[in-house]
Amino acid sequence: MRIGVLCSGGDSPGMNAAIRGATLRGVDIHGFEMVGFVDGWRGFHEHEIVTLNRPAVRGLSGVGGVFLGTSRVAPFAGGPGEADLTDFRVRMEGYGLDAFILIGGNGTQRVAGIIDDAGIPVIGLPKTIDNDLDGTDYTFGFDTAVSVATEAIDRLRTTGDSHRRCMVLEVMGRDAGWIALHAGMAGGAQAILIPEFPESFDQVCDWVTNVRDRGRSSLVVVAEGFTLAGSDHAVTREGLDGFGRPRLGGIAELLAPMIEERTGIETRATVLGHVQRGGAPTAFDRVLATRTGIAAADAVLRREWGTLAALRGDRIEMIPIADAVARLKTVPEGRYAEVRLNFG
Ligand code: F6P
Numbered sequence: 001m002r003i004g005v006l007c008s009g010g011d012s013p014g015m016n017a018a019i020r021g022a023t024l025r026g027v028d029i030h031g032f033e034m035v036g037f038v039d040g041w042r043g044f045h046e047h048e049i050v051t052l053n054r055p056a057v058r059g060l061s062g063v064g065g066v067f068l069g070t071s072r073v074a075p076f077a078g079g080p081g082e083a084d085l086t087d088f089r090v091r092m093e094g095y096g097l098d099a100f101i102l103i104g105g106n107g108t109q110r111v112a113g114i115i116d117d118a119g120i121p122v123i124g125l126p127k128t129i130d131n132d133l134d135g136t137d138y139t140f141g142f143d144t145a146v147s148v149a150t151e152a153i154d155r156l157r158t159t160g161d162s163h164r165r166c167m168v169l170e171v172m173g174r175d176a177g178w179i180a181l182h183a184g185m186a187g188g189a190q191a192i193l194i195p196e197f198p199e200s201f202d203q204v205c206d207w208v209t210n211v212r213d214r215g216r217s218s219l220v221v222v223a224e225g226f227t228l229a230g231s232d233h234a235v236t237r238e239g240l241d242g243f244g245r246p247r248l249g250g251i252a253e254l255l256a257p258m259i260e261e262r263t264g265i266e267t268r269a270t271v272l273g274h275v276q277r278g279g280a281p282t283a284f285d286r287v288l289a290t291r292t293g294i295a296a297a298d299a300v301l302r303r304e305w306g307t308l309a310a311l312r313g314d315r316i317e318m319i320p321i322a323d324a325v326a327r328l329k330t331v332p333e334g335r336y337a338e339v340r341l342n343f344g
Pocket of ligand 1: 010105128129130172173174224241248277
């Protein structure tokens, strides 16, 4: 069996470990031939291929980024229900592929679903720092992003305390507040603002003022997709990403001067940005990524097409790709409520 491995969407710490896990299992144990496409679908369109084998993945489990490259290039024209896979099938035959392992988040696994609906053998390998794929408890990359954001909070805390300032930290996550929630909890933030639960500006300022009145400095964590109550869209940077979605970001820079003006407390904004996605994965992400890679290769052997390697408790289980992309996994009310009680 000849398997094509592809990454799509933003990178996520652990992708190298996942490819290594799938390759060592697939090639050495199951006897597959495996190839990787450089920069995802771009390499598929433009014939840029590398052979995946033990030497190709040597030493990769702790290395950040993804050696194959990733992009948001589309695999074919048209979306669900209207995808034109004619050219896609011709290319696939040209490469002699029997199946795909697709490594990606929501957008990529939606594509995997379309490919599966068209009867093309595919296994999904989930990754995203946003942790917003349904059906899996965590995706690799998330733990690393949370660790980086937590370290940033710890650092902002000492400089903020020294100057008696309010520090506002913006983290990634698109439409889900998982990174903000977990990093904010880990760092003891005085307010955590996430897309799932808009808060009024008055409420945010009350929290910040309460903290000052107790003689402390506030650390506010805001997710890039957060909106103030009454506002109907998140702050966006110019333009769309490769999947046609608005690029989010800028809410911290908007909020900080507003908070300063209203409360009289000197306030600074920090946008953490791609630092959250860069660098070496945590041990947790390396293990999760390696295990999902192994599970994906095993699923190929069992021909469990249309399934995705999901973490359920401490087990990796294959679940239908359709279940993972049916809805976004957002922060449930209970998780927000338990931490919100202590804001301010
Ligand atoms: O989906 C992962 C993610 O890091 C989001 O949290 C963020 O909004 C987006 O990707 C940034 O994408 P880009 O790398 O295109 O700037």
